[in-house]
Amino acid sequence: MRVYLLLLPALLTILVWQYVPLVRGSLMAFCDYKIMGDSTFVGLDNFAALLFDGRWWITLWDSLRYSCLTLALTFLPPVALAIGLQEAPCCRMLFRLLYYLPAVISGIVTMVLWKQFYEPSENGLLNRVVMNIPAIGFLGIGLLLFWLCREFARRLRFHGRRGPMLLFLGAGLLLLYTAASPALPILFPGGAAWPEALTQLPHRLFDCTREPYRWLADPSTAMAACVIPVLWAGIGPGCLIYLAALKGIPNDYYEAADVDGATFLDKILFIVFPMLKPLLIINFVGVFIGSWVGGTQMIMVMTGGSARTKVTGLYIWYEAFTFLRYGSATAMAWTLGVILIGFTVWQMKILARVEFKTSGR
CATH class of the missing domain: 1.10.3720.10 (MetI-like)
Incomplete structure (x- = not known):
C-alpha cells in the first residue's frame, strides 16, 4: 500500500498533464x-x-x-x-x-x-567559405564521395550482395550531384552559348562564384x-x-x-x-x-x-x-x-x- 501512495503523485502528474490533454x-x-x-x-x-x-x-x-x-x-x-x-x-x-x-x-x-x-551576403560566414572554393573543389569533393561509395559497392559486389551494391551506387551518384551542383553555374553560366562554354571550361574550373548564396530564401x-x-x-x-x-x-x-x-x-x-x-x-x-x-x-x-x-x-x-x-x-x-x-x-x-x-x- 505504501508503494502505491509513493507512486500516486507521479501517476496523478502523468494523468493530468498527459492523458487528460490527450482525451480532450x-x-x-x-x-x-x-x-x-x-x-x-x-x-x-x-x-x-x-x-x-x-x-x-x-x-x-x-x-x-x-x-x-x-x-x-x-x-x-x-x-x-x-x-x-x-x-x-x-x-x-x-x-x-x-x-x-x-x-x-x-x-x-x-x-x-x-x-x-x-547571412545572405558576402559577410556571412558560410558565404565567405563557399565563395572562395573554386569549381574544381566542388567537383573534387563530389568525386571523392562517389569514389568512397563505389568502393563499398565494389566490395558488396565481390560478396554477391547486389541489392546493397545498387543502393551504395545510387547514394554515390546522389552525393556526386549534390556536391558538384554549386560548380555547375560557374562552369556553365546561364547566358553563355554551349560552344563558348565548352571552350572556356578549362579556365572556369578555377573560378569561384561571385554571387552570395541566399541559403534560407x-x-x-x-x-x-x-x-x-x-x-x-x-x-x-x-x-x-x-x-x-x-x-x-x-x-x-x-x-x-x-x-x-x-x-x-x-x-x-x-x-x-x-x-x-x-x-x-x-x-x-x-x-x-x-x-x-x-x-x-x-x-x-x-x-x-x-x-x-x-x-x-x-x-x-x-x-x-x-x-x-x-x-x-x-x-x-x-x-x-x-x-x-x-x-x-x-x-x-x-x-x-x-x-x-x-x-x-
Whole structure:
C-alpha cells in the first residue's frame, strides 16, 4: 500500500498533464472548437476536409523531404565518426569532447548562431567559405564521395550482395550531384552559348562564384540549411552511443577477419554493421519520428515556413495558434500521429526478429 501512495503523485502528474490533454484533444478533433463561446460538434468533417486540403498534402510532402534529408545527413555520419574515432591513433578523448560540445549549447542559441552563419551576403560566414572554393573543389569533393561509395559497392559486389551494391551506387551518384551542383553555374553560366562554354571550361574550373548564396530564401537550399544545424548539434551524442557499442564487439571477430584476408571496408560491412543492427534500427525509428516532430522549432526560427519549408508540424501550429482553428489542427495532429504510430509498429515488428548479443565481458 505504501508503494502505491509513493507512486500516486507521479501517476496523478502523468494523468493530468498527459492523458487528460490527450482525451480532450481527441474530442476537439470532432468539434468546431471555440475558445470563447459554444463549440459545435461536426463529426468527421475536420478529417474529411484534410482529403481536399491541398496545403495539407504539400506540407506532408515537405515533411517527407525534411525527414529524408534528416535521415541522410544525421543518421549515418555519427556511425562514420564513431568508426573514425575508434581508429584514431591519439587524442581520442579530446576529439570526443570537441564533437560533444555543440550538444550542450541551448537549442535557441544554436538556431540563432546558424542563422547568422547563413547571412545572405558576402559577410556571412558560410558565404565567405563557399565563395572562395573554386569549381574544381566542388567537383573534387563530389568525386571523392562517389569514389568512397563505389568502393563499398565494389566490395558488396565481390560478396554477391547486389541489392546493397545498387543502393551504395545510387547514394554515390546522389552525393556526386549534390556536391558538384554549386560548380555547375560557374562552369556553365546561364547566358553563355554551349560552344563558348565548352571552350572556356578549362579556365572556369578555377573560378569561384561571385554571387552570395541566399541559403534560407532559396527553395533549393533552405530545407538542407535547416537540417545542417541538427547534424552539428547531434553528431556528438550519437557518435558516443555508437562508439560505446563498437567497444562491445569482440576482437576475435576482427582477428578472424584478418586471417581470412578481409579489408577495412569488409570489416565495416560484415562485422560492424551486423553487430550494430539492433542499435541502428532503434536509432532509425527515433530519428525518423524526431524529424517529423522536432523540426518545427528549427524551421520556425530559420525560415518561418517560407521557401518550401512549411512542414506539417509548423502548419498545424499556424492553424491552431494563428488562425485559431483548433478543431482542424487537432485532426491534423491525430492524422500525423496515426502515420507515425503505424511506422513505429512496423519497425518494432522488424526489431522483434533481431537477436541482441553481447561480447561476454
